Amino acid sequence: MAYGKQQLEVRAYRGQMPSPGRPTVAWREDRVRFWKAIAAGAMTEDAAAQAGVSSPVGFRWFRHTGGVNPQLPETVSGRYLSSSEREDIALWRVQGAGVREIARRLGRAPSTISRELRRNASTRTYWLDYKASIAQWHAERRARRPKTAKLVGNDRLRRYVQDKLSGVVRGADGQVVAGPTSAQWQGRNKPHRGDRSWVTAWSPEQIAHRIKLDFPDDGSMRISHEAIYQALYVESRGALKRDLVTCLRRGRALRVPRARARQKAWAHVTPETLISQRPPQVADRAVPGHWEGDLLIGVQRSAIGTLVERSSRFTMLIHLPREDGYGLIPRTKNGPALAGYGAITMANSLAQTITRLPEELRRSLTWDRGKELSAHAQFSIASGVKVYFADPKSPWQRGTNENTNGLLRQYFPKGTDLSRWNADEIAAIAHTLNTRPRKTLGWRTPAEAFNDHLQSLQQASVATTD
Numbered sequence: 001m002a003y004g005k006q007q008l009e010v011r012a013y014r015g016q017m018p019s020p021g022r023p024t025v026a027w028r029e030d031r032v033r034f035w036k037a038i039a040a041g042a043m044t045e046d047a048a049a050q051a052g053v054s055s056p057v058g059f060r061w062f063r064h065t066g067g068v069n070p071q072l073p074e075t076v077s078g079r080y081l082s083s084s085e086r087e088d089i090a091l092w093r094v095q096g097a098g099v100r101e102i103a104r105r106l107g108r109a110p111s112t113i114s115r116e117l118r119r120n121a122s123t124r125t126y127w128l129d130y131k132a133s134i135a136q137w138h139a140e141r142r143a144r145r146p147k148t149a150k151l152v153g154n155d156r157l158r159r160y161v162q163d164k165l166s167g168v169v170r171g172a173d174g175q176v177v178a179g180p181t182s183a184q185w186q187g188r189n190k191p192h193r194g195d196r197s198w199v200t201a202w203s204p205e206q207i208a209h210r211i212k213l214d215f216p217d218d219g220s221m222r223i224s225h226e227a228i229y230q231a232l233y234v235e236s237r238g239a240l241k242r243d244l245v246t247c248l249r250r251g252r253a254l255r256v257p258r259a260r261a262r263q264k265a266w267a268h269v270t271p272e273t274l275i276s277q278r279p280p281q282v283a284d285r286a287v288p289g290h291w292e293g294d295l296l297i298g299v300q301r302s303a304i305g306t307l308v309e310r311s312s313r314f315t316m317l318i319h320l321p322r323e324d325g326y327g328l329i330p331r332t333k334n335g336p337a338l339a340g341y342g343a344i345t346m347a348n349s350l351a352q353t354i355t356r357l358p359e360e361l362r363r364s365l366t367w368d369r370g371k372e373l374s375a376h377a378q379f380s381i382a383s384g385v386k387v388y389f390a391d392p393k394s395p396w397q398r399g400t401n402e403n404t405n406g407l408l409r410q411y412f413p414k415g416t417d418l419s420r421w422n423a424d425e426i427a428a429i430a431h432t433l434n435t436r437p438r439k440t441l442g443w444r445t446p447a448e449a450f451n452d453h454l455q456s457l458q459q460a461s462v463a464t465t466d
Contacts, residue, residue, distance in 0.1 A: 027083050027136055032072045034058060039069055041259030066233025067255035081108075081116060081139070087132040089116065150223055151231050151239030157221055158239060160214075161228055164207045165240075165247045167200040185243040190251025199247050204228035229255070268374035269389045275366065275397055278388045282364060285311045288453040289363035291354070291385075292401035295341060295372060296408060298418035303341045303372075304426060305349065308404045309361075312449035313438055315404055317430040318349050319423035346372045347379040355383050360457050366390060366398055407433060 030051045037047035048058025076082065081089075085106055092102050099117070103110040120135035151158040169177045179198025190196055202210070204225035215221035231239040232248070233255050245253055271277075282290045288311045296304045305318030320341050350373075354362050364386045367373050376387040390397040411429045412418055434447040441449050 028072065028076070028140060029083065031061065031070075032074055034061060035069050035072060036074075038062070038257050039259060041257065043260070063254065064235055066230075066235065066253075067257065068230055068233050069257070080143075081112070083132065083136045086116075086120075086135045086139075089113065090130055090132040090135070093117070093130050146236075149231060149237045149239045150227060152237075154220060157223060160211065160221065161207055161223065161231075162240060162244070164200055164202040164210075165244050166197075169198045169200065182246075185246055187242070187253055189253050190246055196246065196251065201247050201249070203249065268371065268376065269369060273376065273387055273389050275388050275390050278364065278366065282310065282366075287363070288312060288450075289361040291362070291365045292398045293350070293365055293367050293373075294398065294401050294405060295370060296405060296412050296418065298412065298414075298416050300417055300419070302417050302419035304408075304412060304418050304421075305341070305346070305353075306401060306405060306408065307350075307354065307365075308401045309446075309450060310400050312453060313400060313404070313441065313446040314450035315430050315433050315446065316353055317408075317426045318353050319421075319426050320345070320349060322419055341372045343372060343375040344378070347375040347382070351379050351382040354385060358454070358457055359384060361453060364388060366401075368395075368398060404433070 030053055034047050034051035034053065037050045038044070042050065044058050044062050045055045048055050051058065085108075088106065089102055092105065097105075099113045100110045102108075103113045106113070116135065117130055120130070120138040122129045122131055122134045151161060169179060171177055177198065180195035182195050182197045207228060208223055208225040211221055211223065228240075231237045232242070232245050235242070242253075245251065281287050288309065290310045291307050292310060293305065293307045296306060298304075302322075303320050305320055307316040307318065308314070323342075323345065350365075354365075362383065362385050366388045367376075368390050369392060373379070373387065373389075379385070380387055395402045408429070411432075412421075431447075434450070435445050437443045437445050
């Protein structure tokens with residue numbers, strides 16, 4: 001393709017420019033909205049929707065920066081034309097407005113508009129067309145001022161940081177201890193419950209402070225812990241290999257925004273099920289029929305459900321056998337819950353156990369935030385028991401159940417397979433606890449206290465009949 005005189009003049013004016021590829025799908029303002037939503041704790045897909053871009057674009061932005069917020073200011077300096085001003089320039093140019101007229105409407109100098117039309121015009125057409133999208137693309141590309149990362153320009157510093165992150169483990173005698181062999185890094189987080197390489201694994205903060213002691217008089221051997229984190233997470237830095245993230249404590253492939261890390265996936269906890277909505281009479285333990293529940297977790301995804309009545313400390317244990325196909329059907333994300341305490345299985349087992357009691361002795365159930373009871377609405381319909389969830393990290397709100405779980409650990413220790421016990425054996429342990437005298441009950445047993453509640457209900461029923 002032969003270029004005309006005008007195209008050649010514009011190309012000479014703005015200098016040689018290697019082709020940067022196609023224009024971006026979004027502009028700076030979109031990225032600002034995206035990262036603002038991420039900083040507020042939004043998930044990547046939701047942040048992309050708020051920014052007005054597609055989910056793949058949002059995920060690509062997040063992955064390319066390693067989850068590190070680039071801290072883009074919300075507004076640019078008034079010295080520079082904005083994307084909206086470029087759209088006005090393109091529109092008025094098509095309408096036939098001159099350079100001075102456009103400058104007057106925008107409140108800019110005519111030289112600014114003239115320079116904009118020459119510098120950012122599209123030269124791939126016969127006529128020098130001015131398009132707002134192409135102009136904004138050129139302006140953003142030209143505004144980049146990438147700086148050489150400190151670890152890239154200082155090999156000695158880079159070797160020091162890399163050695164403290166991924167150096168070999170040595171014994172007191174100086175001999176290298178190999179440790180386990182780990183799988184090759186695939187760009188994901190550390191292996192779940194799998195071996196990790198044995199390395200020195202200093203944290204970036206430890207490296208940043210220790211280097212001052214090791215090189216007190218060498219100003220070039222200085223680096224902040226944030227610079228180390230960005231060298232690990234951000235692809236464009238290129239100073240440290242990305243697989244060194246496995247040497248960090250958490251071993252995350254991407255940085256998790258602080259606001260997102262504080263959030264938990266508790267979508268099943270609705271406002272009406274918060275413990276603050278629980279009737280005040282539950283707290284004083286005067287009225288029977290209010291229960292607390294939880295799971296005892298063992299190895300290989302085995303579990304036993306526990307229910308404790310608050311006033312009498314009467315305990316019921318729930319047998320949770322594994323579903324058919326466990327260990328045979330490969331585990332898949334969002335696949336069937338075969339471990340025995342999936343949401344539906346848990347709701348059915350709880351309802352089957354607690355509905356054996358009179359309605360007056362099954363008034364409410366307080367549970368922790370575990371997802372095993374995410375089908376609480378189905379359980380409440382089947383049993384008539386209202387479910388409330390304790391606050392996060394507040395085990396004292398279910399103190400009776402936590403104390404009972406501690407007693408049960410004598411029979412079901414941590415790190416053991418709980419699926420080997422059948423329903424009769426579990427019931428025997430519950431009977432053992434219920435027939436043990438308790439100081440809080442005046443040395444009566446939970447079974448005796450619970451039986452008193454049952455007898456009082458029977459007497460009240462007889463009196464009503466008479």
